[in-house]
Amino acid sequence: MAPEVLVARVLGLSRNAVTDATSNTTESSWDSLNHVTLVLELESTYGVSLSAEDALAMTDVATIKRVLRTYGVEWDGA
Amino acid sequence: MPDLATPLETLAARLAGISESSLPDEQTLIALAAIDPAAAAAWLLGSDDSGSWSRPRLTRFVSALAESAARSPGAVDTRELLEIVRRHGHLLAPQHAAELAAMARTEPADPLLADALQAALDKAPENPGLLRAAAELAVAGRQQDRAHALLTRLGRAEPGLATMQYVSGARQRLLRTNATPVRIALLSSFTIDTLVPYIDLECRALNLEPHIYVAPFNTWEREMLGEGSGMERFEPHIVFLAAAADDLMPSLAMPDAELTTSGEAAVDRLLTAATRFTSWSKAVLVVHGLHSVFRDSLGPASARLGPSRGEVLSALNARLADGLRSLPRSYFLDIGDLVARRRQGALDNPKLRHLASMRLSEPVLREIATGYAQYIAPLMGRTRKCVVLDLDNTLWGGIVGEDGPHGIRLGDTSPGSEFREFQQFLLSLTRKGILLAVNSKNNEADAMEVIRAHNAMVLREESFSAVRINWDSKPSNMLSLAAELNIGLDSFVFIDDNEKERALMRQAHPQVLTPEMPKDPARYRETIEMLPELQVLTVTEEDRTRTRQYVERRQREELRVTAQTPEGYLASLEIAAAIAAASERTLPRVHQLFQRTNQFNLTGLRYEPGVLSARAGDQGWRIYTAQVSDRFGDHGLVATAVVRADGDEWSIENFVMSCRVIGYGVEDALLARVAGDAREAQATWLSGTIATLPKNAPARDFYLRNAFTRDDAESERAMWRRDLREPGLTTPEWISVRAANGA
Numbered sequence: 001m002a003p004e005v006l007v008a009r010v011l012g013l014s015r016n017a018v019t020d021a022t023s024n025t026t027e028s029s030w031d032s033l034n035h036v037t038l039v040l041e042l043e044s045t046y047g048v049s050l051s052a053e054d055a056l057a058m059t060d061v062a063t064i065k066r067v068l069r070t071y072g073v074e075w076d077g078a
Numbered sequence: 079m080p081d082l083a084t085p086l087e088t089l090a091a092r093l094a095g096i097s098e099s100s101l102p103d104e105q106t107l108i109a110l111a112a113i114d115p116a117a118a119a120a121w122l123l124g125s126d127d128s129g130s131w132s133r134p135r136l137t138r139f140v141s142a143l144a145e146s147a148a149r150s151p152g153a154v155d156t157r158e159l160l161e162i163v164r165r166h167g168h169l170l171a172p173q174h175a176a177e178l179a180a181m182a183r184t185e186p187a188d189p190l191l192a193d194a195l196q197a198a199l200d201k202a203p204e205n206p207g208l209l210r211a212a213a214e215l216a217v218a219g220r221q222q223d224r225a226h227a228l229l230t231r232l233g234r235a236e237p238g239l240a241t242m243q244y245v246s247g248a249r250q251r252l253l254r255t256n257a258t259p260v261r262i263a264l265l266s267s268f269t270i271d272t273l274v275p276y277i278d279l280e281c282r283a284l285n286l287e288p289h290i291y292v293a294p295f296n297t298w299e300r301e302m303l304g305e306g307s308g309m310e311r312f313e314p315h316i317v318f319l320a321a322a323a324d325d326l327m328p329s330l331a332m333p334d335a336e337l338t339t340s341g342e343a344a345v346d347r348l349l350t351a352a353t354r355f356t357s358w359s360k361a362v363l364v365v366h367g368l369h370s371v372f373r374d375s376l377g378p379a380s381a382r383l384g385p386s387r388g389e390v391l392s393a394l395n396a397r398l399a400d401g402l403r404s405l406p407r408s409y410f411l412d413i414g415d416l417v418a419r420r421r422q423g424a425l426d427n428p429k430l431r432h433l434a435s436m437r438l439s440e441p442v443l444r445e446i447a448t449g450y451a452q453y454i455a456p457l458m459g460r461t462r463k464c465v466v467l468d469l470d471n472t473l474w475g476g477i478v479g480e481d482g483p484h485g486i487r488l489g490d491t492s493p494g495s496e497f498r499e500f501q502q503f504l505l506s507l508t509r510k511g512i513l514l515a516v517n518s519k520n521n522e523a524d525a526m527e528v529i530r531a532h533n534a535m536v537l538r539e540e541s542f543s544a545v546r547i548n549w550d551s552k553p554s555n556m557l558s559l560a561a562e563l564n565i566g567l568d569s570f571v572f573i574d575d576n577e578k579e580r581a582l583m584r585q586a587h588p589q590v591l592t593p594e595m596p597k598d599p600a601r602y603r604e605t606i607e608m609l610p611e612l613q614v615l616t617v618t619e620e621d622r623t624r625t626r627q628y629v630e631r632r633q634r635e636e637l638r639v640t641a642q643t644p645e646g647y648l649a650s651l652e653i654a655a656a657i658a659a660a661s662e663r664t665l666p667r668v669h670q671l672f673q674r675t676n677q678f679n680l681t682g683l684r685y686e687p688g689v690l691s692a693r694a695g696d697q698g699w700r701i702y703t704a705q706v707s708d709r710f711g712d713h714g715l716v717a718t719a720v721v722r723a724d725g726d727e728w729s730i731e732n733f734v735m736s737c738r739v740i741g742y743g744v745e746d747a748l749l750a751r752v753a754g755d756a757r758e759a760q761a762t763w764l765s766g767t768i769a770t771l772p773k774n775a776p777a778r779d780f781y782l783r784n785a786f787t788r789d790d791a792e793s794e795r796a797m798w799r800r801d802l803r804e805p806g807l808t809t810p811e812w813i814s815v816r817a818a819n820g821a
Contacts, residue, residue, distance in 0.1 A: 001173060005173075009240060009244070010240045010243070012244060012247055015180075032434070033243070033271050033272065034243065036239075036272070036430065036433075036434050036436070037239045037240050037243055037272075038240075039433075040238075040239055040240070040430075040440055041238070041239075041240045044238075049429075050429075052429065052432065052433050055429070055433060056433070076149075
C-alpha cells in the first residue's frame, strides 16, 4: 500500500487529495494525536520500528516517503 | 524490448483464445486482470465458469482484478464494479474491498451500491473494508441509525487506533441522536486522548450519547478539588482517574529506591483527592490501581532480599482499594487484572511513552475501555435483568433429542468441561440478582431429564425463573417469558450457539441483546463475562434471593394448577408454622408488619416501636409471631398478634398477616394457639374488634368464620366474643405447628 493511501485513511482525506506536499501545516486534521496514529499505522503496515527522531520528523508526505526508503520499505508506484 | 515480445505475444494469443476455450487457466486470467481489468471484469460477470471455481482461486482472481482496477481508475464501468462488489465483495481483503467500493461510488450515490455492499456484508459481516464503505455511504446519506450501527460494527471489527479515530470522527458528522447522554470525565497523569474513541464506541454500543471531558495534561489533583475546575463545571456522571504508578512514584525506575515510602505518599495523594471529590460531587469515581511497567532491578534475587516491587505494589493497591471502599460511590479498578485479559500486545509501548507521554499502548486501549464500560452500563441503567438460554450446544454439548440424556457432553473433562464452566459462571449471575431462563426447541421431557438428573449439571430447575422448552419459535417464547416474568424485552440477554436462531431473534426483537457467540464453547464464559450489560455496581440482600423468590412462586403456581382440590393443594404445600412470642430480634419485623399490612389487618392499629417493646415486657400482654415455610421455601415472619392476656377474658388488640400467605390458613393456626394458651390459663372468653378499613376486606370475616359472636350494634368497629368452653378453634390439618422460643 502506498503511504499516500495510509495518510489519506488516517487523516480522513480522499486518496487523490494527498500529495507529497500534504503536511501537518496544510491539513488541520494532522494534529498530534493523528500524528501518533500515523506513526503506529506506518510501523504496523510496513513492519518497521521508527526512531524517535524519524517519527518526529515525518510531518509531511515527502519526508514520510524519504524516511521509509531509508528503512528499505518499498511500495507500488514508488 | 525484444526480450519481452515473445511472452507478450504468447499471452495475447492465449487471451484471444479465452472466449473459445471453455476453461481458461487461472494464471492467464490473473494476467488478463493485470493488463486489462475491463476485459477481466466482463469475463468474471459474463462467464458461467467462475461459478465452478474454488473459493481460494476466485479470491486470487477477484483480488488481482480489484488491484488492477484501482491502478487505472475509470477503466471498469461503475455498474460492473458495483456488481463485482455484490457478488464477490465478501472475498476481498479489507483494503481491496474499500477501494473497489470507493470506485463504484458515484455522485450522488447510487442506492444500488448500498444494496451491493449489504449483500457482501451478509456473507462477510466483519469485513472492515465493506463496513467502512457502507458506513461512509450511510453517513453521507444522513441515515443516522444505520450509520451509527455500521460504525459500531466497524470499530468492533478493526479496533486499531486509526479506524477508531475514523469511527468517532464520522459520528461527529452525524446529528445528535436521541440516545441518553452520559458525561464522562477522564483525569490522568499521562496522555489519555487515545482512549476517547474507544470509550465513545462502548457508549454507542450501549445506546448512550457520550460527552467526554479530558482534563488538561496532569491536572488531576486540581480538578479533583472542585473549586471552579473544568470538571466541576462539566458535571460528570462518572469520573475515571488514571494516575500511573510510574508517574506518582518516579522511584520505580530506580534500582534501590525506598519504594514503600514513596508508594504510601502516592496512595495518600490519591485518597486525599478522592475524599475531596466525593465531598462535592455525586458522580461515581473509578480509580486505576497502581501498576508499573518496570521490573525489579535485581530480577529473581529481589524476592530473596526483601519485598519485591510486585509485593509492594500489591500492598499499596490493597490500601488504596480499602480507602476507596470507605468513600461513597468510589471504585478501585484493577488494571493488572484488565491487562492480564488482553489478547495481544504489551501494556507499555516505550517509544510512545517517551515520545508522547502515552502509558497505554494501542492494543490495551480496547481492554481499558471495556473495563470502563462495566461501570458506565450499570450506572446508566443498562443492566439486563434476565439471561435467556438455549440448551443444546449452549448449556451442554450435543443434542439431547438425538444423543440421549447420557450421550450429551457435560462433565469434568473435555469435551464437556467447557459447558460446566459456563454453567458455573451463569449460576454466579443469579447471586447478583440476574435471573436465568430457558428458551429451547426440544421435547420437554428429554431436556428436563438432563436438568433434573444429569449429575454434571450445575444449573438445576431451581436456577431458572422461567422455562420454555417446546417447538414454538424462540421469538414467540420470548414474548411469553416477558409476560410471565413481568419484565420488558429490553431486559433480556439471549444466548444461543445457533447463528440462525440469533439472527431470527435480532430481527424479531431488536430490543433483546443477542451477543455473537464464539464457535468454541471454551470461549463462552469470557464472551459473556465481560458484557457491560451484565454488571452491577452494588448487590443487595434482595438481589441475592431474587431467583429463589421467582422460582418458588412458579413452583407453587404449578402445584396449584395440578392439584385436584384446594385442600389437596394446601396439603401438598407442606406448610409449617413456628409460633413464638416476639423477641428482641423479631420486634423490628413485628413493627414493620404492623406498619405495612393493609389487607389482613383487623383494627388498623400501627403501634409505635416503644409501645410494642413495653407490651413485650408486660406480664399482662402477649405478642405472638408466626414464621411460615412450605416445601418450596421460607416466607419468613408473616403474622403477628398483640393480645391482652388478663383474667377471664383474653382480648386481641390487633392481628395482622402478610398478603404473601393469604389463603393458607396461617391466621387460623395462630388464633388456635392464642385460644389454646387462654384455655390453659383458665380464661373463658376470647374477644377482639374488627374495623372496616379501606383495604381490609380479606380480614373482615375472620371472627365470624371462627364462631365468634358479634357483641354490639352496627358500627365502624365491631366487637366480637367467643366462649372458649365451646369446642373448636383448632389448627387447620394441613399446617404443622411447632413451638419456637423466638430467641
